[in-house]
Amino acid sequence: MSKSKRVTIYDIADELGMSASYVSRALNNHPLVRQEIRNRVKKKALQLNYKYNSHAANLRQGSSKTIGVVVPHIDQSFFSGVIAGIEEICFQHNYGLVICQSHESFKQECLAVETLIHQNVACILISVSAETQSYAHLESIKQHNIDLIQFDRCIDKLDSYKVLNDNKETSFNVVNALVEEGYKRIAFLGGPEHLNAFKDRKEGYLKAIKHAGLSIPYNFIVDNVLSKDKAAQIATELLSLKDPPDAFLTVSDHQSLGVLEIANSLGIQVPQQLGIFGFANEAFAEIIQPSLSSVDQKSKEIGERTANLYFKNILNRKDNTPASSRKEIIKCEIIIRKSSRKVK
Amino acid sequence: MSKSKRVTIYDIADELGMSASYVSRALNNHPLVRQEIRNRVKKKALQLNYKYNSHAANLRQGSSKTIGVVVPHIDQSFFSGVIAGIEEICFQHNYGLVICQSHESFKQECLAVETLIHQNVACILISVSAETQSYAHLESIKQHNIDLIQFDRCIDKLDSYKVLNDNKETSFNVVNALVEEGYKRIAFLGGPEHLNAFKDRKEGYLKAIKHAGLSIPYNFIVDNVLSKDKAAQIATELLSLKDPPDAFLTVSDHQSLGVLEIANSLGIQVPQQLGIFGFANEAFAEIIQPSLSSVDQKSKEIGERTANLYFKNILNRKDNTPASSRKEIIKCEIIIRKSSRKVK
DNA sequence: TTGTAGGCGTTATCAT
DNA sequence: ATGATAACGCCTACAA
Numbered sequence: 018m019s020k021s022k023r024v025t026i027y028d029i030a031d032e033l034g035m036s037a038s039y040v041s042r043a044l045n046n047h048p049l050v051r052q053e054i055r056n057r058v059k060k061k062a063l064q065l066n067y068k069y070n071s072h073a074a075n076l077r078q079g080s081s082k083t084i085g086v087v088v089p090h091i092d093q094s095f096f097s098g099v100i101a102g103i104e105e106i107c108f109q110h111n112y113g114l115v116i117c118q119s120h121e122s123f124k125q126e127c128l129a130v131e132t133l134i135h136q137n138v139a140c141i142l143i144s145v146s147a148e149t150q151s152y153a154h155l156e157s158i159k160q161h162n163i164d165l166i167q168f169d170r171c172i173d174k175l176d177s178y179k180v181l182n183d184n185k186e187t188s189f190n191v192v193n194a195l196v197e198e199g200y201k202r203i204a205f206l207g208g209p210e211h212l213n214a215f216k217d218r219k220e221g222y223l224k225a226i227k228h229a230g231l232s233i234p235y236n237f238i239v240d241n242v243l244s245k246d247k248a249a250q251i252a253t254e255l256l257s258l259k260d261p262p263d264a265f266l267t268v269s270d271h272q273s274l275g276v277l278e279i280a281n282s283l284g285i286q287v288p289q290q291l292g293i294f295g296f297a298n299e300a301f302a303e304i305i306q307p308s309l310s311s312v313d314q315k316s317k318e319i320g321e322r323t324a325n326l327y328f329k330n331i332l333n334r335k336d337n338t339p340a341s342s343r344k345e346i347i348k349c350e351i352i353i354r355k356s357s358r359k360v361k
Numbered sequence: 362m363s364k365s366k367r368v369t370i371y372d373i374a375d376e377l378g379m380s381a382s383y384v385s386r387a388l389n390n391h392p393l394v395r396q397e398i399r400n401r402v403k404k405k406a407l408q409l410n411y412k413y414n415s416h417a418a419n420l421r422q423g424s425s426k427t428i429g430v431v432v433p434h435i436d437q438s439f440f441s442g443v444i445a446g447i448e449e450i451c452f453q454h455n456y457g458l459v460i461c462q463s464h465e466s467f468k469q470e471c472l473a474v475e476t477l478i479h480q481n482v483a484c485i486l487i488s489v490s491a492e493t494q495s496y497a498h499l500e501s502i503k504q505h506n507i508d509l510i511q512f513d514r515c516i517d518k519l520d521s522y523k524v525l526n527d528n529k530e531t532s533f534n535v536v537n538a539l540v541e542e543g544y545k546r547i548a549f550l551g552g553p554e555h556l557n558a559f560k561d562r563k564e565g566y567l568k569a570i571k572h573a574g575l576s577i578p579y580n581f582i583v584d585n586v587l588s589k590d591k592a593a594q595i596a597t598e599l600l601s602l603k604d605p606p607d608a609f610l611t612v613s614d615h616q617s618l619g620v621l622e623i624a625n626s627l628g629i630q631v632p633q634q635l636g637i638f639g640f641a642n643e644a645f646a647e648i649i650q651p652s653l654s655s656v657d658q659k660s661k662e663i664g665e666r667t668a669n670l671y672f673k674n675i676l677n678r679k680d681n682t683p684a685s686s687r688k689e690i691i692k693c694e695i696i697i698r699k700s701s702r703k704v705k
Numbered sequence: 706t707t708g709t710a711g712g713c714g715t716t717a718t719c720a721t
Numbered sequence: 722a723t724g725a726t727a728a729c730g731c732c733t734a735c736a737a
Contacts, residue, residue: 023423023505025714036724041716049722066504071479072425073714075416076729079367091444091460097436104462113476116435116460118448132457135415160410161367274648301645304618369730380708385732393706417730420713 024067033061044069071113075137083113084327085133087143089121089170094299095316096144099168102320103142110328112139121243123148130154133163140164140327145172147209147243164331168323169314170212178330180323180345182314184214187349188221189228191266191294191312194351196229198359200264200292204237204255206248206276208268215240218268218296237262242272249275256283256291264292264357270299273309277356293356307355315347322347368411377405388413415457419481427457428671429477431487433465433514439641439660440488443512446664447486454672456483467492474498477507484508484671489516491553491587508675512667513658514556522674524667524689526658528558531693532565533572535610535638535656538695540573542703544608544636548581548599550592550620552612559584562612562640581606586616593619600627600635608636608701614643617653621700637700651699659691666691 026040033040043050043058061067075081084107088096100116107114115138117129126146133141134157141158144167152172158165159177168180195203205222208215219240226233237255242248248267252275255262267273273295277287285291287307294310295302302309322345370388374381387394387402405411419425428451432440444460451458459482461473470490477485478501485502488511496516502509503521512524539547549566552559563584570577583595592611596619599606611617617639621631629635631651638654639646646653666689 023714026716027714037714038716038725039723041714042723045716051722054722066501068475068478068505070420070481070714072416072419072481073729074716076414076420076713076731077715077717079729081416090441091435092438092441094436097434100435113480131412135413136457137414137416157410161412301648304645305648306650367730370732371730381730382709382732383707385730386707389732395706398706414730417713418732420715420729421731421733423713 023070024065025070026067028065029058029061029067032065033058079137080139081113081137082111083115083136083138084324085115085117085129085136085138085141087117087119087126087129087133087141087145089119089144089146091116091118093297095169095297095314098316099144099320099323102317102322103324104320106321106324106328119146119149121146121148123150127154130158134158134161138163140166140331142166142168142323142327144169145212147212150211164327166323166326166331168319170214173213176343178326178343178345180319180326180347181213182319182349183346184217184349185221185224187312187351188218188266189225190221191351192222192225193229194353195264195266195292195294195357196225196231198288198292198357200357201231202237202260202262203231203233203264203266203292204262205239206242206251206265206267206272207238207240208243209241215268222266234260243269245271245275247275248272249279252276252279253283256280256285263290265294267293267295270295270297270302270309270311273311273356274301274305277305277307277309288356288359292359298352302352303354310354310357311352313350313352315349319347367414368409369414370411372409373402373405373411376409377402423481424483425457425481426455427459427480427482428668429459429461429473429480429482429485431461431463431470431473431477431485431489433463433488433490435460435462437641438643439513439658442660443488443664443667446661446666447668448664450665450668450672463490463493465490465492467494471498474502478502478505482507484510484675486510486512486667486671488513489556491556494555508671510667510670510675512663514558517557520687522670522687522689524663524670524691525557526663526693527690528561528693529565529568531656531695532562532610533569534565535695536566536569537573538697539608539610539636539638539701540569540575542632542636542701544701544703545575546581546604546606547575547577547608547610547636548606549583550586550595550609550611550616551582551584552587553585559612566610578604587613589615589619591619592616593623596620596623597627600624600629607634609638611637611639614639614641614646614653614655617655617700618645618649621649621651621653632700632703636703642696646696647698654698654701655696657694657696659693663691 026037030037030040043055119126152175166178171179207219210216239251265276273293280287280291296312298311298313302311370381370384374384387399463470496519510522515523551563554560586592609620617637624631624635640656642655642657646655
C-alpha cells in the first residue's frame with residue numbers, strides 16, 4: 018500500500034471536471050446543487066475512497082459539531098447510563114462525542130478539559146471528580162466560548178446549566194422509608210461535602226432524622242467515604258460500638274456493598290438486624306443476596322436532558338435564559354429491595 | 362463575554378515582538394529555542410489565555426497524536442479494564458484517546474470507524490461487535506493509512522496486529538477443572554462462532570471433552586447466546602430435560618448469571634447439583650452468592666499491550682514485522698469460586 | 706538563533 | 722447554477 022496522499026475534494030473535482038467548492042456543496046447537500054449532481058459527486062467520492070477531513074472543516078468553521086463529556090468513571094452504571102443518553106441525542110443531531118474519564122482525580126480532570134478545549138468541542142458536559150474543589154479549569158472553558166453544562170456532581174458556585182437529581186427529597190424519603198420499616202439508629206455514609214449531590218443527600222437525611230424525632234450520635238454521620246473500602250472501615254468501627262447503628266444510608270451502592278460485607282463477616286443479619294440503603298442502582302444491587310435497596314437516578318434520562326439542554330436551549334438561542342431556569346431536576350425512583358425490608 | 366476571536370500564536374508573537382513560527386517552536390520545546398525564551402513565551406501564552414488548536418496542527422501535520430478505540434460496551438469490566446490500560450500508555454506518550462461504543466451493533470461500529478477516520482486518528486484499536494461478520498470497514502481504515510490493531514474479538518481473516526487471550530487453552534483447562542470436580546455432563550453456552558474468541562473457547566471445550574472421554578449430547582452445545590436472557594432461556598430448556606447437564610461452561614459471566622438465576626428458580630443447588638463457570642470476571646462475579654467461577658482475562662494488560670504495540674512496533678518502525686509475530690497472546694487466570702467447587 | 710512563505714483540506718463569500 | 726479566492730491556525734522547509 019503506497020503512502021498515497023489523502024483524497025480530497027479537489028481530486029473529486031478534477032475527475033468530474035468541476036470546482037472543489039461545488040463538490041463541497043454537493044457533498045453537504047447544499048440546496049443550490051441538484052440532486053442528480055449530488056449523487057454523481059457522492060458516487061465518485063465513494064469510488065475514490067474519499068473521506069471527509071473533520072480537522073480541515075473544524076479549522077475553517079471554528080467549531081466542531083462535537084461534544085465532550087468528562088466523568089469520574091465510565092464503568093459505573095450511573096455514568097455509563099448517562100453516556101448512553103448523551104450518545105443517543107448527539108447521534109440524532111449528528112454530533113460526535115468524545116468521552117474522558119477523570120478517575121476521580123482533579124489533575125486528570127483538568128487534563129481532560131484542556132484536551133477538549135484543544136479539540137474545540139462545541140460544549141463540555143461534566144460531572145466533576147471527588148477531588149475537585151476549585152474550578153478555574155471550568156471557567157477557562159467558558160473563556161474559550163465553549164458551552165458548559167454540569168450534571169449530577171456540580172460546582173454550585175459556578176454559573177452554568179445544571180442537571181441534577183432531587184437528591185435532598187429522595188434522601189428524605191428514603192430515610193422515612195427506613196423509619197417506617199422500624200429502623201431507628203440510622204447512620205449516614207456520605208461523599209465529599211463540597212459536591213452538591215452529596216451535600217443534598219446529607220441534608221435530606223438530616224431533615225428526615227429531625228422530622229422523625231430521632232436522635233443520632235454525631236459519629237454516625239461520616240462524610241467523604243466514597244469507596245467500598247472506606248465504607249467498610251467505618252462500618253467496622255460503628256458496628257463494633259456497644260450501641261451500633263441499626264441501618265446505614267449510603268450515597269453509593271459500592272459503599273452499601275462494603276457495609277454488607279462487614280455485616281456478614283460480623284454475623285450481623287441484613288436486613289433483620291441491619292438495614293442498608295444506597296444510591297446509584299448499580300447492576301449488582303439487585304443481583305446479590307440480600308439484594309440492595311437503592312435509588313435509581315434515571316441516569317439515561319439525565320444524559321438525554323443534559324445533551325438536549327445544549328441542542329435546545331444553548332445552540333442558536335445564545336443564552337438569554339434567566340439564571341433561575343438554568344437547573345433541570347430529574348426525579349429519582351426509590352427501589353426497595355431486601356436489604357431494607359424487615360417484614361416480608 | 363464578547364465573542365472574541367481565538368487567541369493564536371500570532372497574538373503571542375505580536376505581544377512579544379517575535380515571529381509566529383518562533384513562538385510555535387518555543388511552545389513545542391524546539392531545541393533551537395533557549396529555555397529562557399520558551400518560558401517567556403509560555404508565560405505570555407498563559408496570560409493571554411492561549412489554547413493550542415489541535416485541528417490546525419492536525420491538518421498541517423496530517424496526523425493527530427490521537428488513538429481511537431472501538432468496543433462493544435464501555436461498562437463491561439473487561440472493556441473498561443482494557444480502556445484503562447490503553448489510557449495509561451497513551452498518557453505516557455502524550456497521545457489523546459477517543460472512545461467509541463458499538464453497542465454490539467454492526468452499523469454503529471461502522472459509524473464509529475468512519476468518525477475516527479474523519480478525525481484522522483493515528484491508529485484504531487478495535488474489538489468488534491457480536492454482529493460483525495464482514496470487514497470492509499476495517500480494510501477502509503488501512504486504506505487511509507491509519508494503523509489497525511484488533512484485540513480480544515478479532516476478524517481472523519483480516520491481516521492486522523492482534524492481541525488475544527489464550528482462549529482455547531484456558532477453556533480446555535477450565536473444563537478439566539470441572540471434570541476433576543466431578544462434573545460429567547458439561548454444557549457449553551457460546552457466542553457468535555465467527556469471532557475467534559468464542560470459537561477458540563468452544564474448541565478448547567470440545568478438546569477437553571474429548572480428552573476426558575465424556576460424551577455430551579449435541580444439544581448441550583449452543584452457540585450465539587451471548588446475553589443473560591438468551592442464556593437463561595437455553596438453561597431453562599436444558600435443565601428441564603430428563604437428563605439435564607450437571608455443569609455449564611459459558612463465555613461470559615452474564616450468561617453464568619442467567620444460568621444461576623434459572624437454577625435458583627428451579628430449585629437446583631449450585632454448585633452441588635450444577636456447576637457454573639464463565640469468562641470475563643465481572644465485578645459481580647465474586648460478589649454474588651454463590652460466587653461465580655470465572656476467567657480473568659487480564660484486561661488491563663491487554664489494553665497496555667495493545668497500545669504498546671502501536672508505540673513500539675508500528676510507530677517509526679513502519680511495519681516490516683513478519684506476519685507470524687503479529688499476534689500477542691495474554692495468558693488468562695482461572696479463578697475458581699463457589700459456583701464450581703463441590704467439595705469444600 | 707530567528708524570520709519568511711507556503712500549504713494542510715475545507716467552506717464562506719463574492720463573482721459570474 | 723457554478724467557479725475563484727481567501728481564510729481558519731499551525732508547522733516546517735528554507736533563507737538569513
